[in-house]
Amino acid sequence: MTQEERAAFEAELQTNEALRKDYEDWLYTERVLQKQLSADEKTQELKNILTPLTRKYFKVERKPQGKVVSFKKYIIAAATAAAILIIFLSIPGGIDNYQVPIMPQAVVRGAEDLSNEGAQLFNKGEYEKALPLLKQQAEHNPEDATIQYFYAIALIKTAQYEIALPVLERLSEGVSAYKEDAAFFTALAAYKLQRNDTALKYAQQVSEHSPYYKKAQKIIRKLN
């Protein structure tokens, strides 16, 4: 818009009521979209913190629903399940294809910079680089479940299962919001170390409403 066009537009705004209303609505909608849509990008990160807490404070038990199926359907379902299982077992590392949670930033108060850098590297998938930072925070904050959890996952991602296992076992036996998700990673670490009884024990602790339930079931099926 040239300077003259802008001046003409502003003059029109002063006298044209309908145009002014349209313009105000436009500005309002722009403002709302700017605020809401830019927040959306960071909302997923927040949800990763909220979801386990919601599960903890609102104890959701999703009971499996009983279903009446015909015998024929049952045979077909069983055959399909068996086929899927065979395909699954023939794919190496099927249980490794799990969802990695997004690490929240500013986890450790008083060490925000260190924490943020560790979280940023973790979220970029640069686990090797994130690990020393997360380790340092984990050692200084042994009671902080969040940092312990993400430190342990970084260990898993770098195949340091032996170190990860006791960290995860503590989380799985504790009362933090990460208890149940940690149970899956405990099972995974134990499975990788071929400690099958431990793997089975923790995989069985992952309930149906956990995002890791299906992966935990895969571990159980592999061990049975």
Added chain:
Amino acid sequence: MHTDHKYIEALKKHDARLIEEIYSKTAPGIRAYLISKGAKEEEAGDVFQEALIDLYKLAQDDNFVLTCPLEAFLLLICKRKWINIVEKNARRGVTKSIDDGYTHIAASDDSATTLYADTFEKEQRVLEMLEKISERCREIIVASYSQIPQQQLAEQMGVSYAYLRKKKSLCMAELINLVRNHK
């Protein structure tokens, strides 16, 4: 500013420790309220979590200041959300008493708080209408508020920059009209 404003900052900074404190302090009371109004455990959890996300979005406005206890503000948002769900599902038996006084948590009679809640609901209407416009328009509007420069965005979408600007204007007009008609 109420002392609980620290929780607003915690949400903005994704401070996991203080966020857990929000749950430990406010979730039991709000859970009890929602359950008393007919919500199931899972629904109560969803409503509470959505309310926190709403609060997080509200807090993106730097002028937003919490002037009442957080629990009262969350109760206000959860109550409105639950009323909307109930009305949507037409659970009339429950709606009848949904707005009854709830004595376990002091309700917020702060006009600034109510104004924020109203403002937020109005903003949500814009987003609801965004879901109703044509898919191409929604795609253009959402993309144009991303961090990607508009010129680059046009290239990614396989259109000229001039076309993108014109199309965005038309799409915005479509959205504004829908919002107007749904007041």
